[in-house]
Amino acid sequence: MTIRTPDYLRIVNGITEQIRSGELTPGDKLPTYSQLAEHYKVGLSTAQAALRVLRERGFIESHPGKGTYVAENPPQA
Structure with a gap:
């Protein structure tokens, strides 16, 4: 039986990988x-849940009315 990754974690993992690889800076x-x-x-x-997790983990910052951006100092590991 295959365990399916929750949808929000697919987004979290995808964006985290883009940040770590330097695709997103x-x-x-x-x-x-x-x-x-x-x-x-x-x-x-x-x-929304995925971005909340990324924000809590320090990868992104939200600026009301402007958008969501990669944090200045995202975690490395």
């Missing part, structure tokens, strides 16, 4: 909730 703007939801084929609340 500090200050880069992330897609909107709706763009993420469309890209990963999930609901808006799932995209």
